[in-house]
Every structure is written in C-alpha cells, then in structure tokens.
Amino acid sequence: MSEIVIPAHNIKVLPYDICPSELTILKRINDHARVRAVAVVPEGEEDKYINMTKTQTSIEIKSEDDSGDTLLFKGIVTDIEVKAVRGVYYVIIDGVSSTFNLDLKSKRRSFQNKDMTYTSLIKEVIKDYSGADYIDIAAKSNKIEKFIIQYDETDWQFLKRMASHFNTGLIADASSDKPKFWFGIAQGGQKGNIEQFNYSVSKRIADFRVSSENYIEGIEDKDFTYFKVETDAILDIGDSISFMSKNLSVFQSTAKLKDGILIHEYLLTQEKGMSQDIIFNEKVKGASVEGKVLEIKEDNIKVHLEIDEKQNKEEAYWFPYSTYYTTEGQTGWYCMPELDDHVKLYFPTNKEEEGVITNSIRRRTQGGDFITDPDVKYFRTKYGKELMFSKDEIMITGKDGEVLIRLIEGEGIEIYSSKDIKIKADKGLFIESGKNISISAGSNINMECKDSQIEMNGITSIKGSKVKTN
Template sequence: MLLTAIVPEEKKESCVDMASATDTIEIRELSDEGDVIRTLFHGIISDIAVKAVRGVYHLEMEAVSHSYRLDVKPKTRSFQNHKMRYEELVQQILSDYAGSDFIDLTFNHASLDQFTVQYQETDWQFLKRMASRFGTVLIPEATADCPKLWVGLSESKSDSLDISNYQVFRSLNPYGQEEEGVTRYSIVTKRYYQLGDRILFKNKPLIVTGATSLLDGGMLTHEYILQAEVDSHWQPICNESIRGASLEGKVIDAAQDKVKLHLNIDDVQTQEDACWFPYSSPYVTGGKTGLYCMPQIGDSVQLYVPNHREEESFVRSSLRQEGNSPKLEQPNEKYWGNPSGKEIKFSGNELRMTAQEEHVFVKLHESEGIELHSQDAIILHADKDIALEADKRFDIRAKEAVYLLSGASSMVLDGDTDIKGGHVTVQGFTKSPVPSSPAGKESTQSGKVFTKARLFRNQLPVEDVVEKLKLSMKSRQ
C-alpha cells in the first residue's frame, strides 16, 4: 500500500522520527455518515518519508500486509513424514506467527507422499511452492491484523458486472511454456472485490487476479485484473537454489541399500517418521551387483539433491568426523575397514587383510613373501587337490604335534613318530652322522634298525613295521 498525505510544517520531522518497524496502519472505508463500511487494509509500515514541494510537506508512506512477516527470513528444514498432510504442514509453518490462520480451499486432506525440503526459502516462498503443486496460489488477507491467508480460489458466487470502459490485453507465454498466452481484462469500478472473487464480465466467468485501490479527490475507485478460470491454473514452482545441494546428516536406520537420516538442518527427527533414501554404491555393474558397503548407524553422510526435485535425493558419501587417526598420515596408503576392526590395507609394497589387529591377519609383501598369522587354528580345505611346492626347503613346525592324514594312512609326530598305512616303505640313501656312544654301540644299533626297516618294505602291515621298529629301538637301549 502507498499512502500520500499533507502534514503541517511543525510535524514534518516528528512523523519520521516517531516511526518504527512495529508500527501498524489501518485504512477503513467510511460512509457519508461516518460509519465504518469495511476495512480496506491493515498492515505494517515498511517505509516513510517527508518531501517538501514549494513549501508544502508531503508524507509518503508504504505499508505491507501482515502476511509480509512470512516473507522476511529464508529458512532451511525438511519434512520427511510422507503421511503428513498439507494442512498440517501449513499449520506447522504458521505456528511461528502469533494469531496466524489459513483457510484451505485446495489440499482436501492430501498427504505429502514425498520427501520435502524448505531450502533457503522464506515461509511465504515455501508455502507458495506447495500450493503450486496443486496448480493454485496463496491469497493474503490484507484486511486482517495478523498473518492470514487463503490457499486456493474460493467457490464464491459470481457477481455480474457491466462496464463499457475496459482494457483487454494478452500476455504471451507468461510462464516460459509453449502453451498459448493468457487473455486478461483491466477494469475500473467503485465496487469492492477481493482477490479470487468471481465476476461475470462480457458474459465470461472471470476471476480477480489483481487489485489496486485509489483514493483521489475524496473518491475511492478500484482497478481489477480479470482472467478466465481455465487460465488460472498455475505451473508448479521449482526451487532452483536446491539443485546440487548437499545436506549433512546422521544415519538413524539402514536396510538393504537404503538409509534413514536425521539431517543437521532439523532439530528433531524420529526414526518412525523419517523416509528412506537410496545409498549410492561406489560401483555397480548391470544395475544389480558390485560393491555393497552400507554406512553404520550414527555415521555422518551427505544427502545429495541432483536437481530441483528434492524427492530424487540420494545419499552418496560418508563423512569422516575424526581426523587424528595415524592411518591418515600416509596418503599413499589405502584402508578399507569396518567398526569391528576388520580391514584391508593397500600400501606401495604390501597388502594386508586383518581380522584382529596383530592377532589374525594375512600379509602379502613384495620382498618378504606371504605371512599367515592366527592365534587360533588355520584350516585349509579343498574338494580336490592342495599342492604345496618349494624349490628349496618346505618347513613345517609345531610345538606339540604334526598330524598328516590321507584316507586310512597317517603319520603323527608328537615326540614319537607313528606311521600308519596299508603298506609302508621306508628307504634312506644317506645316513646322517650321530654322536658316538662311549661303547660305540648306538651308531651300530641305529644302522641295524634302519636296515631292518628296509627289509620289511612291502611285506608287513604298517602296525607290524612300527611295532618291530619300536622293539629294535628298545633293544639298542
């Protein structure tokens, strides 16, 4: 609203000095008898100035309706509950403004049914975008003393209007679309209408989409912009500022390849009301398989919005919160691990797979070879063959015992040497030197035992061979 008035010279400065951002103004239409016909405007003073023209002081004042309070501060927050109704969303937005209210002519108890974000938008911009999802607009109640608004156009009865002086014009592609332009009418009348009112003009049902009131020479007139209702279906509004945005949050639930988040932009987020977001894998082939590595509950991640449609957001990366780990000191070393201590390390000359730090691991080193370390058992199993070959020495050591098993044959080395099999062949080519006993008998007896073992080859069962070997050993004692 723009108001111009003449003020006395002695009040020219006080009018400006006394004004504040909380001052309100109300304009009423009065009858000839001084009775109030209606309130034309109620709002907040936004700008005030005094100008002197040829010694006459003119007060110029601008004011906005109380709904302007919704259009001041940009905010960022999310609405994840798909079951939330649009009416509940509007009520939550308006709860920050005392006395605010709205009349819903559009939503009809519809639910959000998608992830919704108010991203760097004022409450007015955000609610306007929500209304555009239904092809309609917000209409502020300019006569209320607090923020009040209409969502959508009313179904009020049409008022017939017959005016000979009018202007017709056509806006071509007002929304940047390819459809035909919109034909509008501009009329001036003393009749009072509100935005959204229906008027039958030139035998056409039209809607008031713009209104300007003018008080000049004591006469109040109104200029209205009219257009057909069929042309009053507004295109959905997009929030282009959210394109490419990344919203940080913490994982509060995970299942399959999806996660639920508590975004940092929200003070409170329950797991029940949170929506599922797909988690982007580092590598997928054929749309089915690849790397499967989901974040843990409590991990910090980024929710990426690839375009202006926030419902297409996905989680694409996890964020490291602690930067003092010694594993971060060497950029050429790569680690891939989980919270339970299982990890794979890649360095310039080593690959290490660890199940328990310094206790269970496999190390593959360029120069040192392969090392398997376990504080418990190591089991090798194959449905077919296991081949172990060494060009020099094959060394098997055990503190307690070594067991070699194959079908019905076996060898046990546990201080004594036990050999079992259907037939046993013992053959030697070089007799290792042994310390000589004082009597010189031990060496001789050892040779006899070995010689006897050769005589039993392919002739006796293994039990007999072992037994005779033991008897021969005892005899030399």
C-alpha cells in the same frame, strides 16, 4: 452490483492521521498486499512522521463518511520518506499486509512423514506467529505423499511453493494486523455485471506456452486472455464478474486515486487462467544436508537431519543410498553405513523427493585414529574386519592381532592365526619353491595318505604297507 464512490477527502491514513493526495493499493496472487500513500504535511511537522515510525508500526487506510467506516487496507509500514519540493513537504509511506512477517527469515527444516496432510504442514509452519491463521481452499485432506524440505526459504516462500502443488497460490489478507491468508483462491460468488467502460484486453501467449508445456494440464490459450477494467466497485481476488457476456474472475486488483476519486482497476480472466505454475526451489539443487542414520533396510536409509530438532523414526522417509557401483545383475558394491553414522543427503535436482544418501561423514574423536597417513588406505567394519593398503603392504585382518594375512612387497606372504589354519582343496594342492621349503611345529608333525603315515614328535615314525629306503 453495488458501487461505492469514495472521494479522496474521506480517506484517512492512520496512525498518521493524514489525507492522501496519492494512493495505490495493489493485491495479487502469491504476493503481499501493498500500499503507497503520499500526502502533504504542514511545515514544521515533517520530522514527526519519521520519528513515530518503528519496526512494527501498523498502517490502516479507511474511508470515513456518514454511513460509517470502510476499511481499505491494514498492514505494517515498510518505508517512510519525507521530501520537500519547492517549499512543500510530502510524506511517502509504503506498507504491506501483515503476511510480510512470514517473509522475513529464511529457514531449513524437513517434513519426512509422507502421510502428513498439507493442512498439518501449514499449521506447523505458522504456529510460531502470534495470531496467524489461514483459510484452506485447495489442500483439504490431501497428504504430502513425499519428502519435503524447506531449504533457505522464508515461510511465505515455502507456503507459496506448497500451494503450487495444486496449481494455485496464496492470497494475503489486507484487512488484518495479523498474518492471515488464503491457501488457494476462494471463489467469492457472482458479484454482478461490469459495464464496458475503460477496458483493454490482452492474451499472454508466451505464458500459456510455458505453462501448458511444463506445469498445467488441460489449459487452452483462451484461458490466458485478460481483461483490464475500471470500476468504482470494491472486489476481492477470486470474485466472479460478468463482463462482455463472459463469466470471469478477479485475478488482480489495483485501487488508485484518480481525479479525486478512488478508482478500482481489475484484471479479469477465466477460472483456468487463475492457475499458477508449479514452483521449485532452485536453491536445493546440488545442496547436501547432514544427517544421522536411524535405520537401514536393503539399500535404503532413514536419517535424522541436523536441520530438525527431532525426528520420529517411524515417520522418517526411506532414502535410497547411492553406492559407488551397482548393476541390475549380480555384480556391484554393497556397503551400507552403520546405525548412528553421519551421512549426507544430496539433492541432484530441484525436486527434493529425488534426494539420495551419499557418503558417510567422519567425526574426529580422541584416540584410535587410523587416519594419520594419507598413503595408507583402510576399509574397516565396526566388527574389526579390515583391509589395509600401504605403499609396500596389503593386510587382511579377521581379528586385530590374532587373525591376519600380510602381503609384503619386499618379504612375501605372511599368514598368522591365534587358532587353527585349515587349507582344503577338492582336487590337487601344489606346493613349489625355487629354493627351500621349511615346515616346523612345536610338538608334532603328522602326514597321512591312505595307509601311509609319517609322524615327527621328537621320534620319527614311518608307516606304510610297504616302506622303501635307499
């Protein structure tokens, strides 16, 4: 393995054109690459560095010598500070890789097509970033196979969570002025052997127990053994190294100036030790998102969520509808929302695929408003069928103003129909009154039983095989 000795005086920090007295470059999984450079600046020029730094000022750190330039870091400036210590002025510059641009704005959107591939999802997420790109190591042609929502997450946070579905992470590109990354950890091939010089070894027992119990299958405690070594060699995360007769991979990288030389400190582990725990979005637990009903089937609903600009009905996800009461037998309450109704998609856990449609949401409109008196309860369909409960009345309506039954507390029962009313009993029909029974008709009353008949139409006729009178 070739080693490159980089002395401090060969290192330049651009665009500031300064040589750092202190330098730290940190690279790790699921984080932006980060840099801090400290340099002495001439008196009288201390304000220049503050004034030249803007919101999108880039930072580039490279080594210059007779053999050419070696790029050590490229990204954007996040903080700059100038301070004076006993008359000596120092500038302190912090920067991150350009993937930081993916980590600024929290967003909400959904991905409902379960046949969508992870690669298509990633492309959709990064399409609005100029020059953004990625190398897919983990997803390949895998489909998402479930409903996924980005809820109050930055694109970087969301993509980290997607990578965790494969027990891997994101690796930021620290050599580009555009947001570029690896989706998964690239295996960089065997880079040679590191001598046993300035190293330490540790085992993360607690991390192993949590990961093995909850997130990652098939791991052993030895997979969580980490070696920290120092070398002059420049390596990337995922590169394979032989150390102490073990084949290990670079898990984390830290470059620092030490005694005037850039030294690289690497955290090495076995391949399974590179695995990442599954990440859940805790913000979605207990949250609700409003949507519009697109399609209904049995007790499932497709919705166009308000957080999405558009939603293809054919690609929409079938969500279960949560009714007030159901059983596995023949009893229960089945009352589905209507097409175009506004409903809520509720997430009871931190797993978005467990979301359920709960209740409809009322949108107030002008006119025809039944909801004026909180003492009156309505159950009504779009076809005009209604059940109304007030303080002293229950009314069942088949058609507004034409077919109804009223149960009035102070008056009794009223049945009204603009058409026929039919009463049929397979056995007996009993009519009993403690006082009076009144039957009236506008044109005719007719009562029949076998051969007997009574008809009243202005003239009363009584017929029967025998007629008895007193």
